[in-house]
């Protein structure tokens with residue numbers, strides 16, 4: 001008898017248990033980077049500036065259970081929110097599955113190894129700077145959090161093809177080094193939580 005399909009292929013996001021939902025997070029840390037929304041165009045620009053609570057090497061929240069005590073605007077993702085969000089990284093498992101894709105081969109649920117997300121160049125390890133040290137967000141606009149690393153392109157292409165028919169307003173990030181007319185403020189700065197409760 002063949003093995004049953006893994007839960008993320010059998011269940012909708014809203015039907016998953018809390019443990020299943022949480023396990024979808026690959027621990028990349030990309031969603032804990034600050035984003036800037038252009039107030040004129042609504043376009044999202046990623047930065048390499050991490051939330052003060054992110055361990056930029058381990059890529060996890062330093063106090064996940066109590067994170068909103070430290071960062072009140074840390075967003076708690078829920079299945080019903082996913083279709084409308086335009087600031088999740090395209091590599092995020094929640095973003096992928098909400099658009100009909102499958103988990104890529106570097107995802108720990110597929111590889112069986114939590115380090116695979118780092119080896120594949122998906123995580124922020126070694127590439128993020130804490131907001132405590134960064135200075136102006138506008139000086140840290142980068143494109144890589146909005147892209148698939150070349151080494152993962154094969155998996156990414158398959159997933160993106162599945163995602164294509166769904167209207168997903170994920171804005172293209174700015175070119176590297178570009179400084180579009182944008183402001184960082186509590187209103188325009190988008191920050192998300194890393195691991196989510198369903």
Ligand code: SF4
Pocket residue numbers: 024025026027028029030031032089091092093094193194195
């Ligand atoms: S929720 Fe954040 S850390 Fe988890 S997979 Fe998505 S982008 Fe990565």
Ligand code: SF4
Pocket residue numbers: 031032051052053054055060061062063064067068070071074075191192193194195
């Ligand atoms: S989960 Fe929330 S509080 Fe923790 S590092 Fe990420 S954005 Fe910051």
